[in-house]
Amino acid sequence: MALVSVEDLSIVFGGLAALSGVTLEVDEGEIFALIGPNGAGKTTVFNVLSGLYRPSAGRIAYAGEDLLRLAPHEIARRGVGRTFQNTEVFRQLSALDNVLIGEHARLRSGVWSGALALPWVRREEAAARQRALGLLGRLGLGEAAGVEAGSLPLGSQKRLEIARALASEPRLLLLDEPAGGLNPTETRALMAVICSLRDELGLTIMVVEHDMDLVMSISDRIAVLDYGRKIAEGKPREIAADPVVIEAYLGRDEGGA
Amino acid sequence: MRRWALGALGAGVLAWPWVAPRYFVFLASLILVNAVVAIGLNLLSGYTNQLSFGHAGFLAIGAYAAALLTIHAPAIPVVVTLLLGGAITAVVGLAFGVPCLRLGGLYLSMATLAFGFVVAEVILNLDALTRGADGLRVPAGRIAGWALSTDTARYYLAAAVTAVLVAGAVNLTRTRVGRAFLAIRESEVAAQASGVSLAAYRTAAFGVSAFYTGVAGGLFAFVVGYLSPDAFDVFLSVDFVVMIILGGLGSVPGSIMGAAVVTVLHDWLAAFQNFRPLIFGAILIACMLFMPGGMARALRPLGRR
Numbered sequence: 001m002a003l004v005s006v007e008d009l010s011i012v013f014g015g016l017a018a019l020s021g022v023t024l025e026v027d028e029g030e031i032f033a034l035i036g037p038n039g040a041g042k043t044t045v046f047n048v049l050s051g052l053y054r055p056s057a058g059r060i061a062y063a064g065e066d067l068l069r070l071a072p073h074e075i076a077r078r079g080v081g082r083t084f085q086n087t088e089v090f091r092q093l094s095a096l097d098n099v100l101i102g103e104h105a106r107l108r109s110g111v112w113s114g115a116l117a118l119p120w121v122r123r124e125e126a127a128a129r130q131r132a133l134g135l136l137g138r139l140g141l142g143e144a145a146g147v148e149a150g151s152l153p154l155g156s157q158k159r160l161e162i163a164r165a166l167a168s169e170p171r172l173l174l175l176d177e178p179a180g181g182l183n184p185t186e187t188r189a190l191m192a193v194i195c196s197l198r199d200e201l202g203l204t205i206m207v208v209e210h211d212m213d214l215v216m217s218i219s220d221r222i223a224v225l226d227y228g229r230k231i232a233e234g235k236p237r238e239i240a241a242d243p244v245v246i247e248a249y250l251g252r253d254e255g256g257a
Numbered sequence: 258m259r260r261w262a263l264g265a266l267g268a269g270v271l272a273w274p275w276v277a278p279r280y281f282v283f284l285a286s287l288i289l290v291n292a293v294v295a296i297g298l299n300l301l302s303g304y305t306n307q308l309s310f311g312h313a314g315f316l317a318i319g320a321y322a323a324a325l326l327t328i329h330a331p332a333i334p335v336v337v338t339l340l341l342g343g344a345i346t347a348v349v350g351l352a353f354g355v356p357c358l359r360l361g362g363l364y365l366s367m368a369t370l371a372f373g374f375v376v377a378e379v380i381l382n383l384d385a386l387t388r389g390a391d392g393l394r395v396p397a398g399r400i401a402g403w404a405l406s407t408d409t410a411r412y413y414l415a416a417a418v419t420a421v422l423v424a425g426a427v428n429l430t431r432t433r434v435g436r437a438f439l440a441i442r443e444s445e446v447a448a449q450a451s452g453v454s455l456a457a458y459r460t461a462a463f464g465v466s467a468f469y470t471g472v473a474g475g476l477f478a479f480v481v482g483y484l485s486p487d488a489f490d491v492f493l494s495v496d497f498v499v500m501i502i503l504g505g506l507g508s509v510p511g512s513i514m515g516a517a518v519v520t521v522l523h524d525w526l527a528a529f530q531n532f533r534p535l536i537f538g539a540i541l542i543a544c545m546l547f548m549p550g551g552m553a554r555a556l557r558p559l560g561r562r
Binding site: 050076090104110116165168 | 425428429433434447448449453455464507
């Protein structure tokens with residue numbers, strides 16, 4: 001059964017169709033890649049899925065619920081975690097605090113209980129801290145817990161965003177160019193991490209990525225967007241051999257014009 | 258090291274009335290009042306990035322609420338009066354904060370500026386209740402039948418209330434709500450993606466900030482003993498902003514340091530009234546240029562030792 005089904009999604013920005021009639025189905029436990037040339041609308045799909053953009057038309061069902069009725073923070077609370085193309089870490093906060101904010105939806109303390117530091121709040125905080133440190137360790141950031149996030153190298157910021165997204169215990173994880181700006185060694189390590197998230201935690205992962213080696217080796221299925229339309233969908237091998245896809249990437253033959 | 262410093266500070270605060278002349282006891286009370294306002298303003302401006310130029314208005318509401326309660330219901334213990342003053346101010350803050358949710362940045366600051374003027378006008382025109390421009394004499398607060406009629410008694414009241422509110426702010430900023438405030442300041446989209454409701458936490462910040470400022474207003478009423486609307490003008494609101502920028506946005510200890518420095522400077526510069534805006538303006542510019550992050554950040558290396 002599909003965890004996410006996007007039906008006939010269209011969004012227009014100032015007269016320009018960023019997405020037109022995109023239909024996608026992502027199954028539970030799948031690694032699903034969205035690829036396409038720059039400006040094809042890949043990140044726009046993520047922004048609609050996480051509630052930041054309202055589409056002009058279309059429907060999105062997530063775990064049987066109408067996603068378009070929900071505010072961004074409500075979508076996050078229902079288990080949709082994400083990272084951002086141009087990292088959005090909380091720059092002036094420590095890496096540990098970044099991940100603790102990711103745990104926001106799991107924690108209970110409020111204004112009064114927090115200000116009074118009631119015993120259960122202290123216990124909750126201690127447990128949250130342990131979990132956050134565990135997640136930082138999992139992403140190879142154990143040493144960076146106390147470091148201000150904005151001063152970390154780009155590759156670490158990307159991993160920190162994944163740790164923060166995981167802290168909310170998501171069911172669906174949206175990774176927007178996780179390998180952007182990483183060197184080949186870092187990219188290989190990242191691929192292992194992404195696969196382990198699916199295999200060990202059972203997450204469903206959607207990934208937007210330009211690094212074709214990464215996409216081809218970890219994805220179960222791939223959808224290709226071009227000018228806001230879906231032009232192909234299939235297993236990595238099918239996509240690599242699809243003439244329509246090759247044309248979109250290498251350019252159209254305009255010799256006759 | 259940290260415990261030692263805190264212990265020394267606590268002992269100094271307790272011993273102050275016994276070693277300092279009477280006027281300096283009064284001045285220390287003012288520092289405490291301003292510290293509470295600065296913490297309240299910082300929770301709003303330094304933590305959620307909603308800059309307010311209207312906190313003199315919130316201070317006035319708390320001050321008049323506490324004064325009128327004491328006049329009309331003298332049996333209420335002073336601590337309850339302060340809490341009620343804070344609660345009334347918090348309700349006003351929430352009522353003001355909700356419609357302001359749609360305003361960002363400069364527009365929000367303009368709205369808070371207007372709010373400060375509105376409060377002063379209301380106090381001026383409700384003269385049946387507030388005695389308008391004539392001003393209001395505040396009777397001494399009572400606690401368990403004992404009137405707080407000396408500077409020392411009022412100082413200890415201010416110190417005790419401030420200590421509780423500082424502890425509350427430190428706890429709050431270290432737990433879930435405080436982190437949600439900071440998340441909103443740092444990145445609204447990432448905060449939402451982490452499950453933080455912008456509307457709920459922006460409003461909460463207004464409520465908490467107004468509560469702190471309202472309690473400080475009550476303390477102000479008792480410490481100064483006399484209220485008039487012109488004491489709560491826009492320059493006072495600007496002073497509070499200077500306190501948190503000088504002390505450090507997003508820092509509770511910074512708020513206290515900023516409040517202390519600005520309050521003492523005001524006292525030193527009392528003879529040069531006309532130059533005050535000039536000097537404070539220069540401090541603000543210098544601070545932004547040479548000490549971004551304020552005293553809290555500049556002094557951080559000392560705390561690490």
